[in-house]
Amino acid sequence: MGKFQIHQINPIISYGDAIGNEMVEIREVLREFGYESDIYVKFIHPKLEDIKNYADYIKVSSPQNILIMHHATEYGSELLDFIRSLPDKKILLYHNITPPIFFQNFSSAHEHATKNGIYELKHEIKNIVDVALAVSEFNRQDLINAGFKKTGVLPYLNNFNKFDITPDRKVIQKYSDEFVNLLVVGRISPNKKVDDAIKCFYYYNKYINSRSRLLLVGSYQGMDLYYDYLNNLILKLGLKNVYFTGHINLDELISYYKIGDVFLTMSEHEGFCVPLLESMHFEVPILAYNSTAIPETLGGAGILINNKNYIEIAELINLLVEDQVLRNRIIKKQSERLKFFSRERIAGILKHYIDTDFKDTDSK
Amino acid sequence: MDTFEIKDEEINVEEIMDKIRENIKKRKECGIYKNESREEVEQVFSEISSPREIIPQEPETINSSYDIRNSSYSISSHRPVLGKFLIKGRKLVHGEVRRYVDPALQKQSELNSNLANLLSDTKERVSSYYNEIEQLKTDIEKLECENRTLKSKIEQLNSEAKKLNIESEQLKSEIIPNIKKEMESIVSKKIELSVSKEVESVISAIDLDLDNKAWLSRILETRIPKEYKQVTNFPTTTDSEINYYVFEEKFRGPRENILKHFAGFIDYFANCTNVLDIGCGRGEFLELARDRGINARGIDVNEDMINFCKSKGLSVELKDAIEALCGIDDKSLDGIFISQVVEHLSPDYLISMLNLCNRKMKYGFYIIIETVNPLSLFSFANFYIDLSHVKPVHPETLKFLLNTTGFRDIETKFSSPVPSEIKLQKLPDLEGLAEKSRLLVGICNQNIDMINNALYGAQDYAIIGKK
Numbered sequence: 104m105g106k107f108q109i110h111q112i113n114p115i116i117s118y119g120d121a122i123g124n125e126m127v128e129i130r131e132v133l134r135e136f137g138y139e140s141d142i143y144v145k146f147i148h149p150k151l152e153d154i155k156n157y158a159d160y161i162k163v164s165s166p167q168n169i170l171i172m173h174h175a176t177e178y179g180s181e182l183l184d185f186i187r188s189l190p191d192k193k194i195l196l197y198h199n200i201t202p203p204i205f206f207q208n209f210s211s212a213h214e215h216a217t218k219n220g221i222y223e224l225k226h227e228i229k230n231i232v233d234v235a236l237a238v239s240e241f242n243r244q245d246l247i248n249a250g251f252k253k254t255g256v257l258p259y260l261n262n263f264n265k266f267d268i269t270p271d272r273k274v275i276q277k278y279s280d281e282f283v284n285l286l287v288v289g290r291i292s293p294n295k296k297v298d299d300a301i302k303c304f305y306y307y308n309k310y311i312n313s314r315s316r317l318l319l320v321g322s323y324q325g326m327d328l329y330y331d332y333l334n335n336l337i338l339k340l341g342l343k344n345v346y347f348t349g350h351i352n353l354d355e356l357i358s359y360y361k362i363g364d365v366f367l368t369m370s371e372h373e374g375f376c377v378p379l380l381e382s383m384h385f386e387v388p389i390l391a392y393n394s395t396a397i398p399e400t401l402g403g404a405g406i407l408i409n410n411k412n413y414i415e416i417a418e419l420i421n422l423l424v425e426d427q428v429l430r431n432r433i434i435k436k437q438s439e440r441l442k443f444f445s446r447e448r449i450a451g452i453l454k455h456y457i458d459t460d461f462k463d464t465d466s467k
Numbered sequence: 468m469d470t471f472e473i474k475d476e477e478i479n480v481e482e483i484m485d486k487i488r489e490n491i492k493k494r495k496e497c498g499i500y501k502n503e504s505r506e507e508v509e510q511v512f513s514e515i516s517s518p519r520e521i522i523p524q525e526p527e528t529i530n531s532s533y534d535i536r537n538s539s540y541s542i543s544s545h546r547p548v549l550g551k552f553l554i555k556g557r558k559l560v561h562g563e564v565r566r567y568v569d570p571a572l573q574k575q576s577e578l579n580s581n582l583a584n585l586l587s588d589t590k591e592r593v594s595s596y597y598n599e600i601e602q603l604k605t606d607i608e609k610l611e612c613e614n615r616t617l618k619s620k621i622e623q624l625n626s627e628a629k630k631l632n633i634e635s636e637q638l639k640s641e642i643i644p645n646i647k648k649e650m651e652s653i654v655s656k657k658i659e660l661s662v663s664k665e666v667e668s669v670i671s672a673i674d675l676d677l678d679n680k681a682w683l684s685r686i687l688e689t690r691i692p693k694e695y696k697q698v699t700n701f702p703t704t705t706d707s708e709i710n711y712y713v714f715e716e717k718f719r720g721p722r723e724n725i726l727k728h729f730a731g732f733i734d735y736f737a738n739c740t741n742v743l744d745i746g747c748g749r750g751e752f753l754e755l756a757r758d759r760g761i762n763a764r765g766i767d768v769n770e771d772m773i774n775f776c777k778s779k780g781l782s783v784e785l786k787d788a789i790e791a792l793c794g795i796d797d798k799s800l801d802g803i804f805i806s807q808v809v810e811h812l813s814p815d816y817l818i819s820m821l822n823l824c825n826r827k828m829k830y831g832f833y834i835i836i837e838t839v840n841p842l843s844l845f846s847f848a849n850f851y852i853d854l855s856h857v858k859p860v861h862p863e864t865l866k867f868l869l870n871t872t873g874f875r876d877i878e879t880k881f882s883s884p885v886p887s888e889i890k891l892q893k894l895p896d897l898e899g900l901a902e903k904s905r906l907l908v909g910i911c912n913q914n915i916d917m918i919n920n921a922l923y924g925a926q927d928y929a930i931i932g933k934k
Contacts, residue, residue, distance in 0.1 A: 161546070211532075302512055310499050393472060403474035414500070415470045418487040429478065436475050 107167040108139040109457065112157060112186065114178050116142060118150040119353065120290075121259070121377045122175050122198055127151075128260045129171070132450045136457075139163075145182055157182060166190040169461050172232060173198060175374075177219040187231050192464055194456075195232040196257060199242045199374020199396070200224065205294035209329045213292075225249045233464040236456065238375040241396035253464070255456060259375050260449040263384050266357055274358035282344070283307075283315040283424050286363035286387060288356075288378040289370070291323035291330055291347070296392070298336055299369035299411055305340050306417035312424075316344035320359045323347060360385035365423050368392060369411065376400050383441040388423050388433040390416070404440035406433060533579035536572045682778060683712065712771045714853070715748060719807070725751040728882065732804065735833040735931065736761050742802035743795070743827075745788045745820075746811075750776035752804050757781070763802070766791040789816065792823035800828045806837040806929075809865065810856050817860070821872040828934045834874060836865060836930050837882075843924030845885050865930045874932030881925035890923045891915045 111130065116123045126142050133140035143157040160170075170191040175198035178186075186193065200220040206213040224245075229235075235251040237243040238259045246254045278284055285307070287300045297319060304317040323330040330347070337345050348359070366382040369392045379400050382389050389405030391397050398407055406423075408416060423430050442448075470487075473480050494500045542557045544550030719725065729752050736742050740762045744752045747765025749772060756763035764782040767773050776783040784791065788808070803824050809817055824834055841847045841859035850859050862879050869877055893912045896905065 158544075310494060407472040408470065409468050409472055410470045412470045414491060415484075415487050418490050419471060419483070421490070422483065422486065429483070432475060432477055433473070 106138065107169060108163055108165070109133045109169040109171065109461075110139075110141050110143060110160065110163065110191075111171045111173060112143045112160065112182075113173040114144065114176070114182055115146040116144045116148055116151055116154055118148040119350070119356075121375070122173055123148070123151070124265075124377075125260055126173060128262050128446075129453070131262070132260065132446070132453060135450075136454060145179075157185065160185075160189070164189050164191055166192070168192065169194055169457065171196050172228065174220070174224060174228060175200060177216045178223050178228075183223065183227050183231070187227075192461060193232045194461055195228060195235040195246075195251075197224070197235060197237045197242050197246055197374075199238070199245065201292070201294045201372055205292070205372060209293045209332070210326060212325065234456070234460050239396040239399050241399055242374050253460065255460065257452055257456060258444060258449050259377055259380070260446065260453065261377065261380055261444060262446050264446075265353065266381075266384065268354055268357065270358040270361055271352070271355040272358075274355050275362055278316070278318070278359075278362045281314060283312055283364045283420075284362050285315060285317045285420065286320060286359060286366045286382075287317065287368060288320045288359070288366065288381065289368070289376075290321045291319065291326050291333070293326075293329050294370060294372040296369040296371050297329075297333055299392070299413075300367050301333065301336055301340070301342070301345065302413045303367060303369065303416045303420070304345065305342060306413050307420050308342060308344060310414075311417055311421045316346060317342075318346050318348065318359060318363070320348045320351065320356065322350035324350065356381075357385075360387060363387045365390060365420050367416075367420070368397070369408070370394065370397070373397050373400075379405070380441065380444050383437040383444075386434045386438065388430055389437060390419065390423065402440045402443060404433075404437040533583045534576045535579065536569070536576060679775075682775065711769050711855070712749070712775060722749055722751055725749070726755055729755050729806070731880075731882065732835050732837075732929065732931075733759055733761070735835060736763070736802040736804070739763075739801040739832065741800050742804065743791070743800050745791070745803065745805045746808035747776060747781075747783055748772050748807070750779055750781045750783065752806065753781045753783070754779065761802075763804075788820050789823060792820065792827055795827045797826050798829050800824075801832040803828060803834040805835070807839070807927075809836055809838045809860050810850070810853075810858065813857060818868060818872075821868055825873045825934060830934055832934055834869070834932050834934070836869070837927055838865070838929075840881060840883075840925050840928040842928075843885070843926060844922045845889070845924070846883075846926040849926075862928050862930065869930055869932040874934055876933040878931050880929045880931065881927070882929065883926040885923040885926060890919045 111126050113122065113126065116126060130140045130142055141155050141163070142153075143155045143160045145157050147154045147156075164170075168191040170186070170189065171194045172186065173196050200217050201213075203214045203217040203221070206217065229250055232251075234253045234255065235246045236255045236257040237246055238257065240256055243254050243256050285300075285304055287295075287297060289295050291297055300319075301317065304315070308315050308317070319333075333347075348355070351359075360381060363382075363385070364387070366378070366387045366389045368376065368378070368390075370376065371392065371394050373394070373396050375396050376391075379389055379391065379397070383404065389401065391401065391405055391407060392411070393407040393409050401407065406419065423433070469480055469484050471480060471483065473483070491500065540561075542554050542561060544553045544557075546553060732752075733755050736756065737759070738761070742756060742761060742763035744750075744756075744763055744765040747753055747767050748769075750765060753763050753765045753776065764784070765776060766784050766786040766788065767776075768785070768787055770785055773783050773785045786794075805824075812820065828834065838860055839846050839850055839856075841850070841861055847859060850856055866877050866879065893915050894908045896908055900908065
């Protein structure tokens with residue numbers, strides 16, 4: 104018996120987003136392990152290469168193969184029907200679906216998609232996949248609640264070597280000065296409560312340090328209403344130093360982390376929160392609201408915010424900027440935590456799953 | 468639960484929290500945070516995040532999504548061979564379904580379109596109502612604010628009124644007794660003062676009397692010849708002159724009475740600057756003139772009188788009337804007063820004096836000559852009490868003499884009435900008298916009046932003439 108293949112499938116692969124990055128990384132790891140591995144999707148981002156159309160999967164499909172289904176949004180009946188028809192062993196890698204309530208009044212499309220995604224998870228995917236893995240324990244609970252029997256955790260696989268490229272000079276030139284740069288990284292989405300980050304910054308900027316800026320790093324595409332709302336809030340508060348970067352390239356992202364003094368997230372729903380790992384990597388002290396998967400990802404590193412007391416948060420930002428001892432200690436602890444997410448370690452976990460749970464399972 | 472959580476044994480979260488609280492306190496003390504408490508901050512943010520700010524579905528979104536017809540649906544298949552048939556089959560089914568579903572979707576889309584328009588219109592209306600409500604709210608706030616100010620003012624006024632009430636009560640209870648006490652003390656002081664003034668005036672009158680008496684005794688002493696001074700037990704009256712001062716004091720009455728009597732004449736000399744009192748006597752007229760600011764001087768032939776007047780600081784000379792008048796420039800006097808003098812003169816002397824008086828006076832000024840009234844039997848009978856009286860002068864005579872010397876507007880004034888107790892008493896008009904008796908009483912009383920006038924007429928008269 105020849106060696107089985109391990110492929111991945113998802114409705115879409117986007118450039119630079121967490122799931123797209125992980126899919127690419129998993130493929131690399133699997134290839135390194137010696138497996139034949141490809142990514143099959145319905146919609147391919149034009150910037151990405153070496154990605155296959157899902158319809159082509161039929162060519163390699165085999166009961167011995169392992170097909171990893173990523174799930175973060177709606178699949179659609181067409182793709183689900185296709186997957187269902189395949190004889191391969193199917194493994195779910197669940198990235199979490201944002202509760203639709205967050206998109207209410209902001210994006211009916213997202214509200215609709217997430218509702219469908221949850222429905223699919225509970226009623227269809229559950230019956231398709233053989234093993235369900237989640238990127239965090241928090242997400243695994245979702246799977247258990249949805250009725251999945253065989254579940255596990257495979258933390259987010261990240262290759263930090265990808266950051267070893269030349270950062271974008273323009274960003275560094277623009278923002279590398281005596282100003283304190285407060286970073287908020289991630290898609291501009293209502294669940295991430297960027298508005299609360301703006302409120303924290305309002306206090307810090309207005310009452311503590313006017314020579315400071317808030318950099319909102321992430322795409323706001325498809326979130327026009329929320330983006331408008333945030334702009335309105337900034338306008339009403341009379342804030343001048345708040346910048347939306349929009350969608351950016353990797354080198355630009357690196358630059359923002361390089362010039363960032365404090366990383367802040369007030370998000371109320373995260374399945375994993377990859378920017379926390381990035382902040383750890385770039386040694387930016389983390390200040391994060393204690394919700395969903397965040398404390399788990401931080402694993403005791405960084406600073407958790409229990410109450411949204413904007414005045415106190417602003418004061419703590421100030422301490423993190425001014426108290427070098429505190430700052431170094433936080434960064435040190437973050438760096439220790441980062442080892443937990445090393446590529447080798449996560450790849451090892453994946454390998455273990457392949458060798459045990461995936462291998463032993465029979466295709467449904 | 469602390470706001471922050473740091474799972475690091477080397478970091479003391481409590482210390483960090485203390486530091487944060489201390490910094491906040493400092494900023495509040497510096498006035499940086501002002502009075503913004505967490506609740507107030509939430510209020511600020513919630514205002515910004517009010518539902519109006521988060522517009523659930525902008526009209527653009529509604530307008531772009533009213534058409535629910537699915538135009539993006541495409542039929543494809545991943546199966547290489549079977550796929551073609553599957554696509555054809557699905558297209559057939561799709562066509563059939565569309566034939567049935569499309570009209571319904573069309574209707575629904577139209578309805579959606581209308582609803583979108585309606586919503587857009589409603590939104591505009593709501594927006595204008597909202598503005599109106601906001602305006603009304605601000606108006607109400609303004610009114611409430613004004614109302615509060617008025618209330619506080621009223622309260623302030625009330626409290627001030629209360630304070631005033633209390634203060635007035637205090638004043639009543641505290642000050643009024645004090646005022647009473649002070650009033651009593653002032654009244655008692657005033658009484659003391661007035662008593663002391665009266666005492667002083669009595670004392671000064673006594674002093675004056677004593678002075679006068681002492682002066683008189685000194686005069687009298689000078690007249691006693693040296694050889695007799697040693698034998699005071701034998702007073703004789705070898706000196707033919709009588710002491711006219713003493714005589715006047717006895718028969719003419721005290722100076723105070725004379726001063727009052729002359730007050731009736733002084734107005735004729737108002738504002739005059741050169742008045743001559745011929746026969747000034749004890750200087751009562753001169754004293755009165757001085758008090759009124761009239762410049763007057765006197766002459767008299769009696770040395771005692773002159774000395775007395777000088778002791779009073781009056782301007783007097785011991786001179787005979789004609790001698791004095793001759794020494795005065797013509798038309799220089801603006802007033803002449805001659806009281807109780809003409810009855811002492813001979814007719815020639817009187818006429819010469821009156822002529823001189825006219826000559827020495829300025830035009831338009833007054834001469835007043837007062838003398839004993841011979842028309843009253845009472846004063847005529849007493850005329851010769853004064854030994855120096857030569858003859859009484861009839862009022863008409865004096866009037867005539869003045870007239871002939873060149874004076875005009877001559878008038879006669881009678882004065883010094885006889886006290887009524889000396890006069891004949893009238894019959895009383897008793898009740899119950901018959902009409903005849905009453906008539907008789909009336910006639911009798913008329914007669915008594917006539918007799919009284921003849922017997923007890925005014926004791927003096929004065930002729931006043933103007934040059």
